Amino acid sequence: MVHGIGAQRRAEALLEWSEPLLRHIDAVSLGSGGTGVQFGRVELSAEARDTVSARARYAGLDGRPREVHLTVTEARWSEAFLPLSAGEAFRWGAVFVWRAALRVGAQFSRVLWMNPWWRIASAPAIALLWLVLAALTLVVTVLLPVLAVLLLVPVLSRALVAASAALAEFVGDVAAWTRRPVRAAAMRAVVRDAVLDAKLRLADDARQLGLDPASTRLVVLAHSQGASIAAETLFSARTGEPRIPVDAFVSVGAVVTLLGSPRWTTGRLGRLREMLAGAGKGTPEFTPVADWAALPTPPRWLNIWALWDPFTAGPLSTTVRDSSARWRELFRERRGSDAAIGPEERPVHNTALPFTDHSSYPGNVAQVIDPVARLLLGIDRPVGGTTARRTSATRAALAHAESVRQLGTNRLLMLVLAVASPFVAGVFPSLAALPRIALAVGVGVVLLWANTSLWRRYLWALEWKAVEGQRILPWFVGFALRVVVAVALAVVCVVAAPGAWVVVTAALAAVVVIVAPHLGLRPHPITERR
Numbered sequence: 001m002v003h004g005i006g007a008q009r010r011a012e013a014l015l016e017w018s019e020p021l022l023r024h025i026d027a028v029s030l031g032s033g034g035t036g037v038q039f040g041r042v043e044l045s046a047e048a049r050d051t052v053s054a055r056a057r058y059a060g061l062d063g064r065p066r067e068v069h070l071t072v073t074e075a076r077w078s079e080a081f082l083p084l085s086a087g088e089a090f091r092w093g094a095v096f097v098w099r100a101a102l103r104v105g106a107q108f109s110r111v112l113w114m115n116p117w118w119r120i121a122s123a124p125a126i127a128l129l130w131l132v133l134a135a136l137t138l139v140v141t142v143l144l145p146v147l148a149v150l151l152l153v154p155v156l157s158r159a160l161v162a163a164s165a166a167l168a169e170f171v172g173d174v175a176a177w178t179r180r181p182v183r184a185a186a187m188r189a190v191v192r193d194a195v196l197d198a199k200l201r202l203a204d205d206a207r208q209l210g211l212d213p214a215s216t217r218l219v220v221l222a223h224s225q226g227a228s229i230a231a232e233t234l235f236s237a238r239t240g241e242p243r244i245p246v247d248a249f250v251s252v253g254a255v256v257t258l259l260g261s262p263r264w265t266t267g268r269l270g271r272l273r274e275m276l277a278g279a280g281k282g283t284p285e286f287t288p289v290a291d292w293a294a295l296p297t298p299p300r301w302l303n304i305w306a307l308w309d310p311f312t313a314g315p316l317s318t319t320v321r322d323s324s325a326r327w328r329e330l331f332r333e334r335r336g337s338d339a340a341i342g343p344e345e346r347p348v349h350n351t352a353l354p355f356t357d358h359s360s361y362p363g364n365v366a367q368v369i370d371p372v373a374r375l376l377l378g379i380d381r382p383v384g385g386t387t388a389r390r391t392s393a394t395r396a397a398l399a400h401a402e403s404v405r406q407l408g409t410n411r412l413l414m415l416v417l418a419v420a421s422p423f424v425a426g427v428f429p430s431l432a433a434l435p436r437i438a439l440a441v442g443v444g445v446v447l448l449w450a451n452t453s454l455w456r457r458y459l460w461a462l463e464w465k466a467v468e469g470q471r472i473l474p475w476f477v478g479f480a481l482r483v484v485v486a487v488a489l490a491v492v493c494v495v496a497a498p499g500a501w502v503v504v505t506a507a508l509a510a511v512v513v514i515v516a517p518h519l520g521l522r523p524h525p526i527t528e529r530r
Contacts, residue, residue: 001074002191004224004253005173011050014074016362017221018052022070024365024373025056027467032059040069049197050074061379068377069209071201075194077229081176081183089172090144092179096171097144101137103258104310105130108354111307114331115520144171173225177259184262188233188241195220195234195244217247219376223361224311227254228286234299235291248300249292250372251343252361256288257313290318293341293530301343301528302375304368306350308408309357315526317342330523344383344528346371349401352408365463366393366400383525396466398522399474400459405517406478407455413485413513414451418444420492451481479514486510 003013026037040053052072060066084092108129112122176183195218203213222230231254232239234246292298305312315326322340329340330347348367350360361368370393374380381391421443422436458475465472490506 001072002194002220002222002226002230003074003076003078004226005255006078008076008078010076011044011074013076013223014050014052014072015044018072020362020365020369021072021373021376022052022054024369024463024467025054025058025070025377027464028373028377028379029056029058031467031469034058034065040071049194056377058377058379061381066378069205070376071198071205073194073198073201075191075226075230077187077190077226078173080186080190081180084172084175084180089175090147092175093171094141094144096174096178097137097140100258100311101133105133107310107312107314108308110314110327114327114523174259177225177228178262181262184229185239185241187229188239191226191230191233192241192244195246199244219248219250220246221250221252221372222254223252224255224358225259227251228256228259228288231256231288231292232286235288235295237291245297246299248302248375249343250302250304250375252304252368253309253312253358254303254305254316255311255313256286256316258311259286287318289316289342292343293318298530300375302346302371303343304346304348304361304371306348306357306361306364307523308352308354309350310354311358315342315345315347326526329526331521332524341529344525346383346525347523349404352404352411364400365459366396366466370397370466383527392466392469392472395472396462399462399472401522402517403455403458403462403475403478406475406482407451409513409517410451410478410482410485411448413482413489414447415444417485417489417492418447420489420496423492423496447485451478454478454481478517482514482517486513 001013001017022037028034030036034057037054037056040055041051042053043049043051050073053070055067055069057065057067109126112126112129113119115122177187178184199218202216202218206213206216220230220234230249231251233241234243234249237243292301303316305314315323315330317323317326317340322342325340326342326345330345346367348361348364350357350364371380374393418440422439454477455475458477462472464470487510490510493506494503
């Protein structure tokens, strides 16, 4: 496990991923007639490398009994270097935020535009998205230098210490990776040492079990910035550092295109250095896909990313054109995609909320945990094709994606209803005395809580039905909630502005909103191409 951006408590990422993985493996094992997960050594102490070991018996794809021994460890690179000061991080972040905003805008615009069913509404939505991003980026650009100055004032620095520390951790890790090559080398060293240690431990464990060390497999799972660090450590030859072969690499919410590779210089000085080196070759580009494909024996690479994750790179390839081709392939528009190399792409739906999607991958059992668990067990089927579509796991993934689309639509509807509720409070004498803001907030909190709570109950049932092979039903509660809220909004419109045209328009709008999550294309996994 290679954790993502920000300060990490000891074993935090290890437990965040190993617990849902082992819980799901336990369910798969029991569902296939096995004995479930049995733990070996679990060490979470300061005297030893954090380790979770377990074994499970289960049925393979051929129906024969199998057994797997798993050992999960973590590469904690966040403590491998001296972090940047808050002032340094904020000054660098004021420039970097514009690049981040452009990348986020391009990513979300593509998500909105790729689905032809939504293109009528996509244009104004994309325009609004860019306006909001520009406004937020401008505010952050002004705020970060101001914070850097305010931190120099003793009285104000004490008041801002908590907020500035959290922000500095987030921005500082990125700045240290991209603008401090010595510290970036320290990050890579932690990942490389952890991978080497795992490889040696695998061989020792195999010998103790009387097995051939060649029968072991080493899988690296990296999240967020950890995916950039792991990709350069595992694939790049430009660093001159020794590479350690692995059997599979799983990148989750990878930010490789946003961060790039470490550089000594930036701005005008960087361009001057490139010119002096000749033809712009002074600063190497970060090309993880090309480096991966150029290896003598490339490991299997699964790239898992959420559609509304604001930091993820999306589908990966060697050029912008080839990445666009893989975008089209995700939505079954295969024009020009045959030559676009890249890893196995698995677009997922986490929470349909950009604020939480980047940190919600371990909670997505149907689309994230299940394929990783099946990779570890050796019972995953190739993506694409009719066989994979008939599996219970695939039906669960489709049902999960459908439920998240409903969750997002219902969330927007409930926010609109909460905002509109004070305007019709006068119809009900008991509510007329309440402050309008309190009423709107109260309605919004109750509706959003009910929507999320019921959705999480559905996901829990969905997880167990998938591993037990039961019939998987769509989220009917989400549909019922949407019908109730859409009808309520239509009634609000009619009450606020009576008239025949209002009734017709409100009815049509309600119908469109009710069926909207069920329309349009869904992105599907695509196979890796080397």
